[in-house]
Amino acid sequence: MRKTAYIIIATVLVVLIIAGALASVYLSNHTTSSTTSSSGQIQVVAAENFWGSLITQLGGTRVSVLSIVSDPNADPHEYESNTADAIAIANASLVIVNGAGYDDWALKLIAASNTPHQVVLNVQKLINQPTGANPHFWYSPTYVNETVNAMYQDLVSIDPTHAAYYKQQYAALNASLGVYNARIAEIKQQFGGVKVAATEDIFAYLATPCGLDLVSPAAFMEAVSEGNDPPAQSIVQFQNLITNGTVAVLVYNSQTVTPLTQNIEAQATQQGIPIVPITETIQPPTATFQDWMNSQLIDLQNALNQQAHGK
Numbered sequence: 001m002r003k004t005a006y007i008i009i010a011t012v013l014v015v016l017i018i019a020g021a022l023a024s025v026y027l028s029n030h031t032t033s034s035t036t037s038s039s040g041q042i043q044v045v046a047a048e049n050f051w052g053s054l055i056t057q058l059g060g061t062r063v064s065v066l067s068i069v070s071d072p073n074a075d076p077h078e079y080e081s082n083t084a085d086a087i088a089i090a091n092a093s094l095v096i097v098n099g100a101g102y103d104d105w106a107l108k109l110i111a112a113s114n115t116p117h118q119v120v121l122n123v124q125k126l127i128n129q130p131t132g133a134n135p136h137f138w139y140s141p142t143y144v145n146e147t148v149n150a151m152y153q154d155l156v157s158i159d160p161t162h163a164a165y166y167k168q169q170y171a172a173l174n175a176s177l178g179v180y181n182a183r184i185a186e187i188k189q190q191f192g193g194v195k196v197a198a199t200e201d202i203f204a205y206l207a208t209p210c211g212l213d214l215v216s217p218a219a220f221m222e223a224v225s226e227g228n229d230p231p232a233q234s235i236v237q238f239q240n241l242i243t244n245g246t247v248a249v250l251v252y253n254s255q256t257v258t259p260l261t262q263n264i265e266a267q268a269t270q271q272g273i274p275i276v277p278i279t280e281t282i283q284p285p286t287a288t289f290q291d292w293m294n295s296q297l298i299d300l301q302n303a304l305n306q307q308a309h310g311k
Helices: 002-030 049-062 083-090 104-113 141-158 160-191 201-207 218-225 232-243 259-270 289-308
Strands: 042-048 063-069 094-097 119-122 195-198 250-253 275-278
Touching (some): 042 049, 049 141, 049 160, 063 083, 083 104, 119 141, 160 289, 195 201, 259 275
Parallel strands (some): 042 063, 042 094, 094 119, 250 275
């Protein structure tokens, strides 16, 4: 009997030890501070890699950033979230979304997770734009500057101990963004008032600061951006702009191609109109936001220069 009692006691102790170990693992996985990971870094999720690049540069070594939409071969408008996205968002201290219908999937995951003390930066709300607005806010240098400032403020509020570090990062990023802002000013000085066309309204936010006259039909650009068929009249108007030599260049969204946009591109090529490809997400994905933007601006500047000199 005594031996049996010892065996029972020993078995109970083993069970308690195992249960305690499992509980410890569970707690370590589920009660880690919502502000930082076990490494001390702030967990950040950006719905798209253009915002992800900026917060990565701002946060430096203090952040761990996941950019969800980053595939250069996919249309971001058609992205469908998955379980990994839901887990990442639920565990993040800071989530950055574009808003304006561009990434509703992310907003649904944020609402479903309802993570306590989580900071959500919605760019659309930050810049006070309606839900139905042109959602390509990252093509506006003004909106980019406002968003970067908000990112900086959010990092300081989450991790005030390292405020001085974030201030240094913020200054460095602003200096780096100055390069692409300077090129925008240069294009405006050189080609202000020149008429251009674009297959999508993604370019509208950049055409204005560049001083370019975007004359392609708004109904056409908006419809293509939303994956809809443009009104017939807008198609005819666009084709006339191409065939009669009204526009100097055609800005072409190479990431959301349709038979109709391919037809417009072919017509522009036949007319000797330079094509300037742009993308919705950073390409290559390893580039920084400002290097990507500057590269596209260089292509635009070269195309405008080509037309100006009749070559």
